[in-house]
Amino acid sequence: MCSHYQAEKRRKQIEKHFGIRLPPEWEPPPGGLHIYPTQMAPFIRRPPERESGDEAVPDFELVEGHFGLLPGFAKEVRYGLNTYNARSETVRELASFKNAWAKPRHCIVPCEAIYEPDWRSGQFVPTRFAAANDETLGVAGLWSPWKNPESGAWELSFTMLTINADDHPLFNQMHRPDPKRPPEQQDKRMVVILPEAQYGEWLDATPQRSMEFMMQFPAERLAMTAEPLPPKAKAARASKAPPEEPSLF
Incomplete structure (x- = not known):
């Protein structure tokens, strides 16, 4: 499951892929563009005003939200530590995700790269x-609005959908078995990477059609590169377990 990725920072790439014009003051997320659960990051969705039929409303808009879906009953942003990924097999049933799936509140997370642990x-x-x-x-x-109990302000959040990758030539090499997890959750996972031609279809898909998009991205269209940690970071990393799949899902 993906708990770490690089947000797309290239303005021209975002504008080309989604046909939008970013405002001159737009800047990619801070923090070196490495995004972890609960951090703010951009995602793409249909503008709510688009339903009005106004032709001036663009097809896509880029907004920011917390990485980790925050359902209405979430009490704090830290809830997103358990909901940054949603398993496609259970997304329709789990309380954290089923409302966003049923709406359907589909989104696309623009990534320059995705990171997974190789053990x-x-x-x-x-x-x-x-x-x-x-x-x-x-x-x-999937995205969801969330009212922050502390500030009373409405905020956005999102999650990445995942599928089984036991037979994917690249992603089946990632992660290590977790003895604390039941056998049915020991499968290899990968996020659902959409072909560009399906962006609009995914955002408009009904709940009944949504599962049609839960497909593996071809291995030959990906570049996989090991990035070992430097010595100091490796020592610090050894003192705590690496982020793996959230235990609730």
Whole structure:
């Protein structure tokens, strides 16, 4: 499951892929563009005003939300530590996700790269997955509005959808078995990367059609690169377990 990714920072890539014009003052997320659960990051959705039929409303809009879906009953942003990924097999049933799935509140997360842990050597090696042609990776997701109990302000949040990757040539090499998890949750996982031609279809898909998009992205269209941690970071990393799939899902 993906708990770490690089948000797309290239303005021209975002504008080309989604046919939008970003405002001059737009800047990519801070923090080196490495996004982890609960952090704010951009995602693409249909503008709510589009339903009015106004032709001046663009087809896509880029907004920011917390990485980790926050349902209405969430009491704090930290709830997103358990909901940054949604398993496609259970997304319709789990309380955290089923409302966003039923609405349907579909979104696309523009990524420059996705990171997964490679444990084949016995050591944790962050591994970067990017498009082989250096284009943007559009990950299928769900979004939700959330009223912050502390401030009373409405905020947005999102999650990435995942599918089984036991037979994917690249993603089936990632992660390590977790003895604390039941056998049915020991499968290899990957996020749902959408072909660019399906962006609009995904955003408009009904709940009945949504599962049609839960497909593996071809391995030959991805570039997989190991990025070992530097010595100091590796020592710090060894003192705590790496982020794996959330235990609730």
